Amino acid sequence: MSEKLRLRFEKTGRAVYISHLDLMHTMQRAFNRAGYRLKYSEGFNPHPQIAIALPLSVGAASRCEIMDFKLLEDPDLAELPARLTAAMPEGVRVLEAYEPSRKVAELKWLRVEGLFEYDERDAGEMAAALADFFRQEQIVITKKTKRGMGETDIRPAIRESLFTPGDKLVNITATISAQEPTLNPELLAEALRQLRPELAPDFAKFTRLETYDAEMEIYR
Amino acid sequence: MDKRLERILPRVQKPARYTGGEYNQIIKDKEQVELRLAFCFPDTYEIGMSNLGMSILYHTMNSLPFLWCERVYAPWGDMYEEMKKAGIPLYALESGDPVSQFDSLAFSIGYEMAYTTVLDMLDMAGIPLRSADRPGLLPLIWAGGTAAVNAEPMAPFMDLFVVGEGEEVDNEVMTLLRDAKRGGWSKQEFLVKAAQIQGVYVPSLYEVQYHEDGTIAAVTPRDGAPARVTKRIISDLDKVPFPTAPIVPSTEVVHDRVSLELFRGCPRGCRFCQAGHVYRPLRAKKPETLIRQGIESLENTGHEDVTLLSLSTSDYRQLPALCDGLLEYCEPRSIGLSLPSLRADNFSMEIMQRLQKVRKSGLTFAVEGGSQRLRDAVNKNVTEEDVLHTCSIAFAGGWNTVKLYYMLGLPTETDEDILGIAEMANQILHCWRVNAKNKNRGVKITVSTSCFIPKPQSPFQWEAQISLEEYLRRVNLLRSAITARNVTYNWHDAETSLIEAVLSKGDRRVADAIEEVWRQGGRLDAWTDYFSFQRWMDAFKTCGVDVDFYAHREAGKDEILPWDHIDVGVRKAHLWHEREMCYKSKLSPDCRHQCSACGAAKLLEGGIKCDE
The missing domain is CATH 3.30.70.580 (Pseudouridine synthase I, catalytic domain, N-terminal subdomain)
Structure with a gap:
């Protein structure tokens, strides 16, 4: 074996x-x-x-x-x-x-890239507004937890985020917490839908790029 | 992937069934093929991907180098709504291309309740429903499957049907279509030539005339089409290609395993059974062939289960040798082997005990009729003794669930027969008390009844179905007779059975009602989630279809039945004889004891004999 x-x-x-x-x-x-x-x-x-x-x-x-x-x-x-x-x-x-x-528990951060698609809005304006939004100290959203609906601050789970405008879309790269807490990157779009609907994309999708440990060394 | 599709997929249930990309799918270069075929299954992905026939024909048609055959299934309601809203037309799974770009659509229609879904898929593809409204050669819309033994209700929608087994005839039709496309033939030219292929039925080449009472006066072929279309079969199943690299779904489907087909046809001749008559003659594969194909399929798919299919598995002569051969491969690899549809006899119990060393699943018996007299009348050769004997072994061996299936409304059924069902359940309960080793676990006996549907090309094709009220009366009679608390009684509602009877026995005049149901929103009618009895009854009324005429009327011996010009091999005179035997409550011997010269053997070629 x-x-x-x-x-x-x-x-x-x-x-x-x-x-x-x-x-x-x-x-x-x-x-x-x-x-x-x-x-x-x-x-x-x-x-x-x-x-x-x-x-x-x-x-x-x-x-x-x-x-x-x-x-x-x-x-x-x-x-x-x-x-x-x-x-x-x-x-x-x-x-x-x-x-x-290494143990799976040592995996701490995930680098992700995302696309926020905006069909009718100006991507440049959106990118700037998104950067401002995710710079806030707290981003408290309502989400389903094990005990029903609860309030969660997702901001500590976002280590860094960068927004670059493209053609009718904004490219996102972010480093987010993989475990304890786990942040589903879809919540980045969900936060906008709840707190700033005018910034919420028409469609969002994400790709995980790389795994890191607590010290931001590549995890294997 | 289509941008619009990408946006809706995350919102629908089980999106993996709408994307393709599974292991073993066949991808060809669309620029390099001459014909693109959409192979459509008028039900969901989970059902269609479990269908062995689809899998076989997908691979045989793709063996044609000039053709690319892709799969298309009907989307579930949520996906359907999203596709409509986003303006996404029906597309094929392999390429993702709209079906409207294809040269041909082939439908596999296994049951009548799929008819509205066929129309819906045509509409989702943007294709006119009726053959007469499609003047061009392309796209050619055709169908096969069990429904083709009475093609009439769908006749106006299809350019042609193939009757029987498709492995050879499908490729012949597609080759002719390629020639037609190359040669720039008209649709008419193509159809007249296609009608010369054995097994091809071109409805537009047959004119149907009716008597004043609504029965058929004459069915007249023209342009050289045969007076009767003879079903195609494969004479030698050991030589016909069988796909040992079937597609492996990436999401859960109904039958998620390797399926091996032991034989086609059935020696039993139950008189209510359409399959038992239309799939004759009996042809078995050799165990060596099956073992080889089974091992290859397991290695090519990675499946952990293999199952043996046929109409009556325990009638396969070399079943022990086959099981031994497969188990030798399966057991060390933890691959499960399962046998559905075993009979209530000693031999089956032995096999079952060998296969199910750990798991004790329930015992299931299709008893069909409540008394020995009625079982003899329908030629269902199961005796109470068989059932009780099998149960006694099973109870002693630790089994404690028994399911019994019956039909209510079989020809000649009396109240006494119905009460016999409750009696048998009580006998089984008694048998458990006597034989069970551990009575603490209790026993669960379930009796289920459904309403008998007379089926074309079976000995009961002339029969009338009992009314909804009469079915309910019989259900209530049985309910009041079942008193033991370990016996549960479930009855299927008869509304679907009534609609099925009309569609099974229908002629071309029923087509309008099918279209009307679809226009009123009917699709996926085989699902209780979507079936609406009222919608069907309203459509029958709107289109002047008399339910009593089709479902509740007994046909005369000399009446021309709507499907008489489809020859499935078994002679009409044989079917009538079997029906008469029913009214005498007499059994006919099964094919193994004495050949009844049903006529199906004439279909065999190359010196092959039935059941050899």
């Missing part, structure tokens, strides 16, 4: 609509197709031991997904990414496989 292994993979294109649960199942089958045998849990209802570090919302893309797993045999880690990618549906690409040295 192998040690715990870690996979880094991309989920882009049409694959962004595969839900977290469906992705787990897709992964399981992709390993089967590629001829790798996942280790299953013991017990009455065995399931493969795979864990995706940070579940991704449906519709969001990522170039830095992390998944831990165990195999029944030791694989050749160098050939694993290409072999597994060949068994994936369109849009899922395995970047690397390795024995992890």
Whole structure:
């Protein structure tokens, strides 16, 4: 049996609509197709031991997904990414496989990029107003929590943000908290809908770019 | 991806079913193919992706180098609304291109309640519904599937139907269409030539005349079309291509596993059963073929389950050898093997015990009729003894759920037969008390009834359906007879069954009502979420379709039935004989004991014999 292994993979294109649960199942089958045998849990209802570090919302893309797993045999880690990618549906690409040295809990920040689309409004004005908005000391929004609707300040979960106007859209790059608290980047748009509807985009989408630890060193 | 689509997908339920991109999908260069075909399934992705026929034909048609066949499913209500609002037309999953750009649309129609969805998909693609309103050769709109055994209700909408198994005839039709497109033929020229292919039915080449009483006077072919269209079959199933790299959905569908088809046809001859008659003759695959195809499919898909399909799995002669061969591969890999539709006999129980070492799922029996007399009358060869014997083994082995399925309204059914259902449930309860090792867990017996629907090309094709009121009376009779607290009774409402009866037995005059239902918003009618009985009844009234005439009238022996010009192999005289045997409450032997010369064997080619 192998040690715990870690996979880094991309989920882009049409694959962004595969839900977290469906992705787990897709992964399981992709390993089967590629001829790798996942280790299953013991017990009455065995399931493969795979864990995706940070579940991704449906519709969001990522170039830095992390998944831990165990195999029944030791694989050749160098050939694993290409072999597994060949068994994936369109849009899922395995970047690397390795024995992890760090715990998932040490993953703290995510770098994301986003697009806010504005069909009728001036992108330059929007970009400037967005920068002002996200510079505030507090951004308190109402969101669903485990105990019903609650008020949350999302500002501490945004380490930095940059807004650049484009053609009918504003490009966003931001560093946001990945865990404790987890900030779904979709809440950046949601905050605008709640607090400054005139700045709320007609459509927003995000891509995760890179994972960092608490010291902003790249996390692997 | 289309910008408009990108905006709506995050808002709809389960968007992965609308995007394509699954593993094993077939992508071709659209500039390099001569024909683009939209293979349309008039129901949701989850249902369509579970359909083995769709999977087979997707791959056989894509084996034609000049053609690219892509999948199209009907969107669920939320997606439908969003697409309408955003002005997004029906599109194909592989390329994302609008279906309106395609050369042809082929529909797989497995059940009558899908008819309105067919019309809706045509409309979503921006294509006129009626064949007569589409003067050009392209797009060619055609259909196949079980519904083709009585194509008449959908006849005005389709340019042609294929009757029977599609693996060969579909490719012949597409090859002819390519020639027609190259040669610049008119639609008429193409259809007249297509009608010469065995298994192709071109409704516009048949004129139907009616008597004053509404029955059919004559069906007259023209332009050389055959008087009767003979169903196509594959004589040798071991040689026909079977896709061992089917598409693997990236989201959950109804049957998410490898399916292996053991045989086509059924030796049993239950008289109410359309499938048992229209899929004859009986042709089985060799276990070696199935084991090889099963292993290849498992390796190419990564599925963790494999299931064996056919109308009556335990009638497969080499079932033990097949199971052994598959288990040898499956067991060490934790792949599950399941067998649906087993019969209530010893042999099936043995197999089941071998397969389900851990999980004890429920036992299900399709008993159909409440008394032995009625079961004999409908030729359902299940005895109370079989059921009780199987139950006693199962209860002793730890099973504790039993489901019993019946039909109410079968020909010759009496109140006594109905009370027999309650009696059998009580017997099973008694059997549990005697045999169960651990009675603390209790037992759950569920009785379900549905309303009998007379089906074309079955021995009961002449029968009348009982009225809604009569069905309810029989339901209430049974309700009052079921008193034990471990026995639950569920009855399906008969409203859908009534509409199905009209559509099953309908002729071309029913088409207007189907269109009217669609115009009033009907689609996805197989779903209770969307089915509206009132909408159907209103449409029948508006279009002058007499429900009693189609559903509640017994047809005469010599009457021309709307589907008589479709030849599925089994002779009409055989069906009539079987019906007469019903009224004598007499069994007919199943094909394995004695061939009844039903006529289907004439379809076989190459010296192959039925059930060999």
